[in-house]
Amino acid sequence: MPKNVMQDDAEKILAVAEREALRLGKGLSVAVVDSGGFIVSIRRFDGARPMTPLIALSKAYTSAVMQRPSGMLKGWSQSDPVFFGKVGDLGQFPIVATGGGVTLKLEGEFVGGVGVSGGTPGEDEAIAQLILSELGYETDFSEWAGAREAAAETKD
Amino acid sequence: MPKNVMQDDAEKILAVAEREALRLGKGLSVAVVDSGGFIVSIRRFDGARPMTPLIALSKAYTSAVMQRPSGMLKGWSQSDPVFFGKVGDLGQFPIVATGGGVTLKLEGEFVGGVGVSGGTPGEDEAIAQLILSELGYETDFSEWAGAREAAAETKD
Amino acid sequence: MPKNVMQDDAEKILAVAEREALRLGKGLSVAVVDSGGFIVSIRRFDGARPMTPLIALSKAYTSAVMQRPSGMLKGWSQSDPVFFGKVGDLGQFPIVATGGGVTLKLEGEFVGGVGVSGGTPGEDEAIAQLILSELGYETDFSEWAGAREAAAETKD
């Protein structure tokens, strides 16, 4: 039974990310954290900008402790930005609502999070999703209900 | 005469919240604080996400020290978000303008606050309101005058 | 196989603590966190001082994320207080080197932490230890090697 992502899992994740970074010809940083959001592995591939490892970490942390991909928090962040900003200061690392972060889930258990930074928003998100699908992690997360509710309220 | 919510009161509040959490089939966290905003009881029911206890606490704290339900601060937060964000940093815990937090008031005295987190915004707010009505706490709070003023200015 | 302490476990822990608080006639606060240091349950028993829930939380957090009882960090804190103070700011909550915090470990797995605050240092520690022994948690933690080394260096 899975408990937390280990070095071996992290290396596989980083290998997919590095391959994609080379394919794109971009400097990327990737962070892997365990289910409590603690660092397992961070790597800044050559050419990635100095702040990208910490940006990747904030995406990985968010996806682990919020238990859904960081991009799924966009609805919340946009419907109530001041509140979301405050919530974002409550953890060990910043909680962010942006693409490029995914939750690691195996057999229904949360085992960690991954964050990618340094590409375009679309590239970061595509690589994060590729990591999940290529390595067999689950991809089904219930969307934050508040976003749908807020959208519904707006429509009325 | 009441002064502050005690463990016995907190247990009754938590029992209502737990019953509703089970009825909804959702993982919720609930926080109860005294009139000074200090923690009396926090509980993360099974399945609630890791950050929900602190989000519940911020709602309970806000409702206690601002002496009106946290959702009632929305007008202020929206009419002057930068100022509200700064005010939100002044306390012991974040001050937030969102539903799911209610002030505990008995015989005209402020005795504490409750915060609920983990459901949709509508669910959190409905449970918080149910706690007030079912346990006999007062529900009349004068709305923040600034919100009405701002609204009036907009109309002019 | 255990993963993290749940509400049911937390209630048993709080029951032992409450019984001891009543026996001592003291206002105590108790905090229970999961293996990542996230709040599971906090309770301030009647009469406990306002800051005690957060002090209990810092002890519980420390014991969970440092993976040994908070009191076991005293050697480190005393041999290198400036460094320990900096490390103490790196987490979600303060990391402290004081008695009254214990790590929850079952079948060799770290499943959480407990912190007790409000009594004398000896009382807080005795209650924390009683929780471990009475509820069948493991009590063997390898002591921090640095403390022994520092002590040995001092002796030389």
Next chain:
Amino acid sequence: MPKNVMQDDAEKILAVAEREALRLGKGLSVAVVDSGGFIVSIRRFDGARPMTPLIALSKAYTSAVMQRPSGMLKGWSQSDPVFFGKVGDLGQFPIVATGGGVTLKLEGEFVGGVGVSGGTPGEDEAIAQLILSELGYETDFSEWAGAREAAAETKD
């Protein structure tokens, strides 16, 4: 001419650290940063405690931006702990005076820093020194003059 440590260099550093961690049978974390103190690579080997990656990072950061091994700051930290504590808050990560951190210097140029955490103070320091000698980094750093001065004053 060297400027900054790259992924290839970081991998060699991590390989030495992992070999030593396996030899000691201990869970260690290692951090590598560039000459500006920005993360290049962090790895928490299996079994290392949750906070060790950040402790390793603070040692690597210190050694990079202070341009001498973190342990060399002990004299300063002990002769003026309050001042040193404040200085330690001025950077992007904590500046610490403890063993286990070394500056990466090649051909007289500062190219980064390494931090090791999770072993005894002696083990962390020995591994850090081994990384320098085995991989051909320079080991000569002028000691902080203030420490000698303070020592001289004490003798007078």
